[in-house]
Amino acid sequence: MRKDKPSRTAYKVALNIITLGAKPGMDKIFPPGIVEATAKLLVASGLVSATVVRWCSSQIMVSVYEAFDWMIPGQFEAFAHRKAFCERQVREGICKGATQVLILGAGYDTLGWRLAPEFTGVEFFEIDHQATAQLKAKSIEAMGTRDNLHLISVDLSERRLANVLTANKSWDRAAQSVMLAEGLLMYLPDAAVRDLLSQCAAMTGAGSRIAFTYIGTNADGRPDAGPWTRLLLWSLKLNGEPWLWSIRPEQLNRFLEETGWMSAPELLGTNNKHGVEFFAVAVK
Numbered sequence: 001m002r003k004d005k006p007s008r009t010a011y012k013v014a015l016n017i018i019t020l021g022a023k024p025g026m027d028k029i030f031p032p033g034i035v036e037a038t039a040k041l042l043v044a045s046g047l048v049s050a051t052v053v054r055w056c057s058s059q060i061m062v063s064v065y066e067a068f069d070w071m072i073p074g075q076f077e078a079f080a081h082r083k084a085f086c087e088r089q090v091r092e093g094i095c096k097g098a099t100q101v102l103i104l105g106a107g108y109d110t111l112g113w114r115l116a117p118e119f120t121g122v123e124f125f126e127i128d129h130q131a132t133a134q135l136k137a138k139s140i141e142a143m144g145t146r147d148n149l150h151l152i153s154v155d156l157s158e159r160r161l162a163n164v165l166t167a168n169k170s171w172d173r174a175a176q177s178v179m180l181a182e183g184l185l186m187y188l189p190d191a192a193v194r195d196l197l198s199q200c201a202a203m204t205g206a207g208s209r210i211a212f213t214y215i216g217t218n219a220d221g222r223p224d225a226g227p228w229t230r231l232l233l234w235s236l237k238l239n240g241e242p243w244l245w246s247i248r249p250e251q252l253n254r255f256l257e258e259t260g261w262m263s264a265p266e267l268l269g270t271n272n273k274h275g276v277e278f279f280a281v282a283v284k
């Protein structure tokens with residue numbers, strides 16, 4: 001992954017959300033306010049203009065995205081399901097007593113910014129690479145900062161999460177927490193995923209949960225990116241953000257147990273697959 005430039009994939013996710021928001025019926029799936037907040041964030045960041053946002057919200061762009069769905073069938077709409085899944089996990093976790101939310105590889109996600117004023121007793125944390133996190137911080141500054149939203153800029157391949165959180169005075173490792181790793185784990189090598197999940201378990205209190213998305217593994221051992229796997233993996237690599245980690249769903253429970261988590265199939269949305277991504281939740 002290129003560390004000196006803001007993440008391209010995070011940008012693409014945000015653009016996808018804006019266009020998908022214009023597709024009829026998606027308002028029933030997307031969390032309320034997410035499309036507008038994402039557009040606001042992208043404009044405030046200077047990545048796009050209001051005119052580009054209007055273009056992205058046109059039915060022509062919806063058709064363009066739909067036309068490209070042949071490459072990864074279902075992936076266009078998958079982002080709405082993914083956002084809904086993550087937000088549901090956060091809301092449910094808070095409802096059950098969580099007082100901290102940590103979004104790993106947050107990109108241009110707006111969950112923390114939107115939910116922080118609603119849950120003033122909850123501390124929200126976001127972590128991303130410096131280039132992406134700094135651009136996001138600039139946008140949040142323009143949109144309105146939240147006292148209980150902490151943006152941390154760090155490369156998790158260079159600094160351990162446990163050290164980053166220990167150094168942050170607002171983080172309480174004994175508190176019940178919700179961790180999110182949405183569209184992140186596939187970009188990390190196997191050992192890093194294992195280590196990250198173990199650290200998430202070590203840095204949170206009883207009753208915590210982690211919600212994440214992941215890519216399944218093909219029979220040939222490569223990440224399963226659908227019918228055009230070879231082409232897609234090649235283009236991701238070319239863009240400097242290759243997929244490095246995938247796992248067979250039937251091996252996930254064991255993997256989670258080895259990292260201090262327990263799979264929680266009873267929690268809403270777990271084990272769903274949209275596009276090429278599986279959704280999962282684990283608890284402590």
Ligand SMILES: C[S@@+](CC[C@H](N)C(=O)[O-])C[C@H]1O[C@@H](n2cnc3c(N)ncnc32)[C@H](O)[C@@H]1O
Nearest residue numbers: 007009010105106107128129155156157182183
């Ligand atoms: C595909 S984007 C997903 C963004 C966001 N979670 C979403 O779904 O809207 C992946 C994000 O993970 C971040 N990321 C990847 N590797 C990272 C690392 N080693 N340290 C910090 N952030 C990382 C990227 O900068 C990027 O913002």
